[in-house]
Amino acid sequence: MRTPTFEELAGDEAEFFANHFNQTPLLRRAALSGDSRDVLSVADLDELLHLEAIRPPYLAITKDGDGVPERAYTTLTRVQGTTVTDTVVAERVYELFRTGATLTWSSLNHVLPSVRALTRMLATKFAARSDVVAFLTPAGRQGFSPHHDPVDLFIIQLEGTKHWKLWEPPATRRGDIGHYKLEELGTPVIETTLQAGDVLYLPYNTPHVAAAEDQVSLHLSVMVRPRMWRDLLGLAVERLLDTEGFWQFPYLHESTVTDLVPTFTDHAALLAERLREIDVEAELRRLMTLGQHSEGTAQGNEFQTIAALDAIGGSTLLRRTDVAVTFQESRDGRTKTKVNGHTIAIPSAVAATLERMTSGEPVPAREINPDVETERSVGIAQALARLGVLTVAR
Numbered sequence: 001m002r003t004p005t006f007e008e009l010a011g012d013e014a015e016f017f018a019n020h021f022n023q024t025p026l027l028r029r030a031a032l033s034g035d036s037r038d039v040l041s042v043a044d045l046d047e048l049l050h051l052e053a054i055r056p057p058y059l060a061i062t063k064d065g066d067g068v069p070e071r072a073y074t075t076l077t078r079v080q081g082t083t084v085t086d087t088v089v090a091e092r093v094y095e096l097f098r099t100g101a102t103l104t105w106s107s108l109n110h111v112l113p114s115v116r117a118l119t120r121m122l123a124t125k126f127a128a129r130s131d132v133v134a135f136l137t138p139a140g141r142q143g144f145s146p147h148h149d150p151v152d153l154f155i156i157q158l159e160g161t162k163h164w165k166l167w168e169p170p171a172t173r174r175g176d177i178g179h180y181k182l183e184e185l186g187t188p189v190i191e192t193t194l195q196a197g198d199v200l201y202l203p204y205n206t207p208h209v210a211a212a213e214d215q216v217s218l219h220l221s222v223m224v225r226p227r228m229w230r231d232l233l234g235l236a237v238e239r240l241l242d243t244e245g246f247w248q249f250p251y252l253h254e255s256t257v258t259d260l261v262p263t264f265t266d267h268a269a270l271l272a273e274r275l276r277e278i279d280v281e282a283e284l285r286r287l288m289t290l291g292q293h294s295e296g297t298a299q300g301n302e303f304q305t306i307a308a309l310d311a312i313g314g315s316t317l318l319r320r321t322d323v324a325v326t327f328q329e330s331r332d333g334r335t336k337t338k339v340n341g342h343t344i345a346i347p348s349a350v351a352a353t354l355e356r357m358t359s360g361e362p363v364p365a366r367e368i369n370p371d372v373e374t375e376r377s378v379g380i381a382q383a384l385a386r387l388g389v390l391t392v393a394r
């Protein structure tokens, strides 16, 4: 499976953020390069469906506009002696699908690494949480009635076709969920049939409705939850409130309301004062980092790092990390060294190598301590790598 790039979804980044983000829909025909089924295919969903690990709420089923109760398509299974109560039964899901039900696969980024790479990329670009939902609709069915979502959406059509209608967003967009009757919406601003490989961007709160045409339709609904000023200021205030001065419990009761007025006013004034003193740029950076590391996007390589450390040999090239190391006094061939708050004594020859390595040049493990045989030098290199000072150069 392949992860689409930001440019495939949104086109030119600067142009997208200037003219479309939060403002107007964007329809990009044949936006995906190559075969759209490389991103996710109906065949992939057949495979996923048979994995016992797929359970509600990851897989939800809707028929004629209503949710199908989970017990209609789940059963008990045993995993190493433990009972899992809601394992999806593929045959029952197929039966529902054959009779017109729509399948919704929520948070595919929780199970598919290629989709997770997509949410991670989007979380970085938008400094906001991102989730991917796949919709599989039988031919000729309307999945959901007209509504708007609280999130920005990139609709990626992967197989089949789907007919979309979009309407002008309401005058005030609150970032909520809203439902409409078709009659009250009037003429759509966009009415189009998405083909495999097309991408449609909908800013939050854009009313829409979609229906599959004459074949099974698979699309991804890539959600991005941009944070409004309400959210960002709320987070900033929340941090300020968790400080000295706001930790007392007032006795709030009919009999104390009047007495509490001046204290409330004082606390509000203190909050206002702290808000004024805030380092706004640093706070914005903090909020950006928070958004970029939202749930559902984390990735790591610690197993690989640990395995690579165990495999270090004499010729393995190592380099310094950015972990701060300070060298203190040397005595009897050993140098006191401070790493991550710990003070250790290392051979002075090793300290000299570490100092030399700040230039970024990788050094083979056997030369970390050139005064001893390879095996001991490698041992020291591994110990320093476990402390985070050295890493295997890739």
Ligand SMILES: [Fe+2]
Residues within 6 Å of the ligand: 147, 148, 149, 208
């Ligand atoms: Fe929607």
